[in-house]
Amino acid sequence: MEQPDTGEITSTTSSASSEKRQSLVSGSNLNRAQPTDENARTMIDVNHVNFYYGDVQALFDVSLSVPEKSVMALIGPSGCGKSTFLRTLNRMNDIIEGTRLEGSIRLEDQDIYAPAIDVVALRSRVGMVFQKSTPFPKSIFDNIAFGPRIAGTTSRKKLKDIVEVSLKQAALWDEVKDRLNDSAMALSGGQQQRLCIARTLATNPEVILMDEPASALDPASTARIEDLIFELRKQYTIVIVTHNMQQAARVSQYTAFFYQGRLIEVGQTQELFTNPSEKQTEDYITGRFG
Amino acid sequence: MLSLFSCAFLSVLTTLGILYVLFSNAVYSFDSETTAFFQEVSIGDFLTDTEWTPQYKNDRHFGILPLALGTLKITGIAALIGLPIGLAGAIYLSEYASPRMRNAIKPTLEVLAGIPTVVYGYFALIFVTPYLLQPFFSDLLGFEVKIFNAASAGIVVGIMIIPMVSSLSEDVLRSVPRSLREAGFALGGTRFDVSTKIVLPAALSGIIASFLLAISRAIGETMAVTIAAGLLTTTSLNPFESSQTMTAYIVNVSSGDTPVGSIEYKSLYAVAITLFFATLAMNILSQWVLKRFREVYQ
Numbered sequence: 235m236e237q238p239d240t241g242e243i244t245s246t247t248s249s250a251s252s253e254k255r256q257s258l259v260s261g262s263n264l265n266r267a268q269p270t271d272e273n274a275r276t277m278i279d280v281n282h283v284n285f286y287y288g289d290v291q292a293l294f295d296v297s298l299s300v301p302e303k304s305v306m307a308l309i310g311p312s313g314c315g316k317s318t319f320l321r322t323l324n325r326m327n328d329i330i331e332g333t334r335l336e337g338s339i340r341l342e343d344q345d346i347y348a349p350a351i352d353v354v355a356l357r358s359r360v361g362m363v364f365q366k367s368t369p370f371p372k373s374i375f376d377n378i379a380f381g382p383r384i385a386g387t388t389s390r391k392k393l394k395d396i397v398e399v400s401l402k403q404a405a406l407w408d409e410v411k412d413r414l415n416d417s418a419m420a421l422s423g424g425q426q427q428r429l430c431i432a433r434t435l436a437t438n439p440e441v442i443l444m445d446e447p448a449s450a451l452d453p454a455s456t457a458r459i460e461d462l463i464f465e466l467r468k469q470y471t472i473v474i475v476t477h478n479m480q481q482a483a484r485v486s487q488y489t490a491f492f493y494q495g496r497l498i499e500v501g502q503t504q505e506l507f508t509n510p511s512e513k514q515t516e517d518y519i520t521g522r523f524g
Numbered sequence: 525m526l527s528l529f530s531c532a533f534l535s536v537l538t539t540l541g542i543l544y545v546l547f548s549n550a551v552y553s554f555d556s557e558t559t560a561f562f563q564e565v566s567i568g569d570f571l572t573d574t575e576w577t578p579q580y581k582n583d584r585h586f587g588i589l590p591l592a593l594g595t596l597k598i599t600g601i602a603a604l605i606g607l608p609i610g611l612a613g614a615i616y617l618s619e620y621a622s623p624r625m626r627n628a629i630k631p632t633l634e635v636l637a638g639i640p641t642v643v644y645g646y647f648a649l650i651f652v653t654p655y656l657l658q659p660f661f662s663d664l665l666g667f668e669v670k671i672f673n674a675a676s677a678g679i680v681v682g683i684m685i686i687p688m689v690s691s692l693s694e695d696v697l698r699s700v701p702r703s704l705r706e707a708g709f710a711l712g713g714t715r716f717d718v719s720t721k722i723v724l725p726a727a728l729s730g731i732i733a734s735f736l737l738a739i740s741r742a743i744g745e746t747m748a749v750t751i752a753a754g755l756l757t758t759t760s761l762n763p764f765e766s767s768q769t770m771t772a773y774i775v776n777v778s779s780g781d782t783p784v785g786s787i788e789y790k791s792l793y794a795v796a797i798t799l800f801f802a803t804l805a806m807n808i809l810s811q812w813v814l815k816r817f818r819e820v821y822q
Contacts, residue, residue, distance in 0.1 A: 329709055331623065358712030368707035371726050381711040384721065430707070437711055 275342075277302040277441060277471040278323060283337035285315075285322055287330070292318045295337075296497045298490055300441075305463060305472040307482035307503065310492035311518065316475045319492065320443050323473060324360035325353050341441070358385060361434035365446040367426035369418035374410050377418045377429060381437035396436050404432035405462055424455025431462065442466065444474040448481065460485050479519055483507055491515045546800060549793035561790040570794060576757045576773075578788040586791060588798055590757040594674065594767040595802075598749055601678025601763060602685060602742040607735055609682075610689025614731075617690065618697035619719040630691075637687035644684055645751030648676040653752070657764070667764050672754025675763040680752065681745050685738040692737065696730025697723055729817035733810040740806035744799065746771035770795045 278300040285293035293315050300306045308316040318327065325346060327333045339346050346356055358381065370377050378397040379387075387393055397414065401407040406428040410421070418429055427447060434442060444463070448456040463472060463485045476482050482489050483503060490500040491512070499512045510516045553560040562570070565586045573587025613633070617626055653669065653676040662669045669675075700723045708718035724731070754766025755776060768776075774792055782789045 324710065326706065326710060329706070354712050354714050357710055362707075362710035364703060364707060364710075366703055368701075368703045370704060370707070370722055380708075380713075380721070384711070384713050384717045433707075433711065 274301040274304070276300070277342065278473070279340040280323075281338045281340075283319075283322060283335060283339060285318060285327070285336075286334045288332040292495050293322070294496045296492075297337075298497060298500045300471055300473060300488070302471050303467060303469065304488060305467045305474060305486040306488040306490060307486035308473065308475045308490050308492060309477075309479065309482050309518070310498075312477075314492040315495040316490075316492045317445055320445055320473060320475050321362075323441070323443055324357050324362055326357075326362060328353060358437045359439055360441040360443060361437055361439035362443040363427070363430050363434055363445065363447045365449055367423060367430050367450070369421065369426050369429055371417065371419055373415045374418045374421070374429065375414040378433050378436045381433060385437065400432040400436040403435050403466070404428045405458065405465075406432055422455075424451050424458060427451060427455070427459060428462065431459075431466075435466075439470065441471045441473065444472065446475050446477060449477060456481070479507075491518060493518070543800075546793055546797045549790055550797040558785065561787070561794040564787055564790070565794070574759055578777075578791045584787070586794070588770075588795065590759050591768060591770045591773050591795060592798070593759055593761070594753065594757070594769040595743055595771070595799075597674045597761065597763060597767055598678040598681060598745075598753060598769055599739060599742045601675060602681035602745075603735075603739055605679055605682030606685035606738060606742070607689055610686045610734075610738065611693055611731065613686065613690035614693035614697055615719055615724070618694045619715060619723060633687040633690060636683070637691075641684065641745065641747040642751065644680040645677075645748035648680040648748060648752035652676040652679050661764065669764040670754065670766050672752065672756075672766040673764045674753050674767040677749040677751075677753035677767075677769075678763065680748050681742050684745065684748065685742055688741060689734055689738045692734035693727070693731050696727040696734065699730070700726045729814055732817075733814045736806050736810035736813065740803040740810075743806070744771065744803050746775060750775045770799050774799075 276299045280299065281297050283293055283296045284291060285296075296315075296319060298306075308320060310316045321327045322335060322339060323341075323346075327335070335347060341356070341360065344351065370380065372380075375393075375397055378400050379393045382393060382396050387396070398407065398411075401410065406425060409425060410416075410429075418426065421429060427450075431442075431447070448459045451459065460481065463474065466472060467485075467487075474482075474486065486503045488500065489503040489506045491498045491506065491510075491514070493514050499506060499510060499515045501511075506515065507519055510519065548554055548560060550561045553563065570586055570588055572589075573585050574589050575585035575587050576590045577583060577585045613629075617629060621629065649671070653671060653673060656679075657673070657675055658669045661667045661675075704722055704726060705718050708722040713722070749769045750772040753769060753772060755768050755772070756766035757768045757773070758765060760767075773795055777788065777792050782792075
């Protein structure tokens with residue numbers, strides 16, 4: 235598989251947030267891990283985020299930024315908070331009773347935890363694909379059209395176009411174009427996951443969050459999903475949680491390593507995998523724990 | 525093991541016994557000395573005659589229609605009230621209510637389900653008719669609302685089936701996987717979008733089954749309608765008229781002084797077997813709906 239060209243797509247991180255990160259991860263030189271290309275805009279900017287499930291703190295002072303149109307992989311052992319972190323980015327944790335977030339998360343210029351933010355509108359800007367494919371028990375067409383419909387699109391023709399474009403983007407069109415009215419439940423696991431990606435694309439998001447999108451799939455389907463991520467990163471900013479080191483190395487330009495609710499290290503994927511600045515990162519990626 | 529089997533077997537035996545009694549009195553008597561209802565009255569008359577007058581010695585008619593219509597009318601009103609409220613309650617409990625709220629509401633609903641039906645009948649007669657129906661429909665709109673009327677009985681039967689609909693429907697709504705809801709929220713759905721466009725359709729088979737069970741409960745409801753709906757056997761569709769149901773007829777005749785073995789007495793069994801088949805059909809239908817339309821989640 236083609237390796238991500240990390241030289242071209244780089245991020246801007248304000249020196250201020252670099253400093254924060256530096257103070258967060260003591261002793262490491264994070265400027266080395268954070269490429270600073272003035273051309274790439276920061277899409278997501280996370281500052282000093284603490285997150286709580288009731289009284290249990292799940293994230294400790296996490297700060298990082300994701301450049302526009304890039305893929306950032308979140309890695310770390312189970313329970314390290316990477317999924318929780320992912321779900322703070324579209325406020326998915328809001329639907330869990332008793333959760334609380336401190337700090338700020340900005341999507342472009344907007345603080346997404348500001349009181350005036352419309353969570354529903356936010357979620358149509360920040361789409362999400364889950365570990366388990368979750369087709370609705372409806373037809374393929376209705377699955378894809380769900381997002382646009384609740385956003386107010388009623389024109390059958392427009393919906394048809396959206397469905398076609400989304401399915402093509404998700405590389406599923408050729409397999410399902412003759413049976414759009416069949417139940418989505420009848421698709422194979424890999425197809426269902428691509429359907430879920432297409433469904434997310436149909437809402438026309440800017441950011442796509444993926445929570446281990448390929449962990450339940452066979453190698454062939456996984457490869458298709460990875461190819462897809464490769465295509466999608468040209469247009470979308472993608473944050474992906476994965477357990478699979480090779481996958482992180484293959485699809486992402488940036489990698490963030492979480493451990494016990496803390497962000498241990500974040501940087502260019504190549505850099506982080508070949509020359510991690512933290513001992514814990516090295517232990518994890520070389521398979522000594524996790 | 526054996527004792528458990530005996531218990532199960534006993535309930536089967538009881539059912540068979542009841543069926544035998546119904547069948548031998550209504551359809552075909554196995555005793556040559558007596559005759560069953562349908563050996564004296566043709567099924568054709570029973571189904572097509574529009575009058576039900578077993579008590580008129582000289583002009584007996586055995587058309588089930590007025591009684592069936594009475595049952596249908598009250599069941600219809602009950603369904604109109606109980607199903608939407610029950611379903612709305614279920615959606616609220618499953619999708620909107622906080623755990624604290626749910627813990628407060630569910631026991632209340634169970635209390636509603638635990639109230640003896642005779643109390644509902646009394647409630648219809650002394651509250652619903654004089655304080656709800658008459659002020660509104662007769663004083664304001666000019667209908668004539670009888671003291672004993674189908675509407676009040678239908679309303680209380682509707683209230684009676686609310687707990688059943690909401691608790692059964694809530695169970696099926698809650699069994700829709702959380703991941704489906706999350707996917708809906710992640711696509712920018714509001715709570716209302718997710719409840720009505722994802723969870724509700726996904727749970728539809730179970731909800732319809734709960735509706736059918738509730739309707740079959742309404743058909744079989746006896747005490748409240750006996751008290752509140754009156755004794756008039758009529759083919760009128762006016763809900764403010766008195767209207768006897770199949771169940772109320774059985775109560776009235778079996779508690780009266782009808783001689784055993786008379787045709788009037790046997791007519792009880794004919795009505796009972798009709799009721800039996802009506803509720804059986806509803807139960808079978810609800811089972812079929814559940815099986816046929818159940819969504820299988822991974």
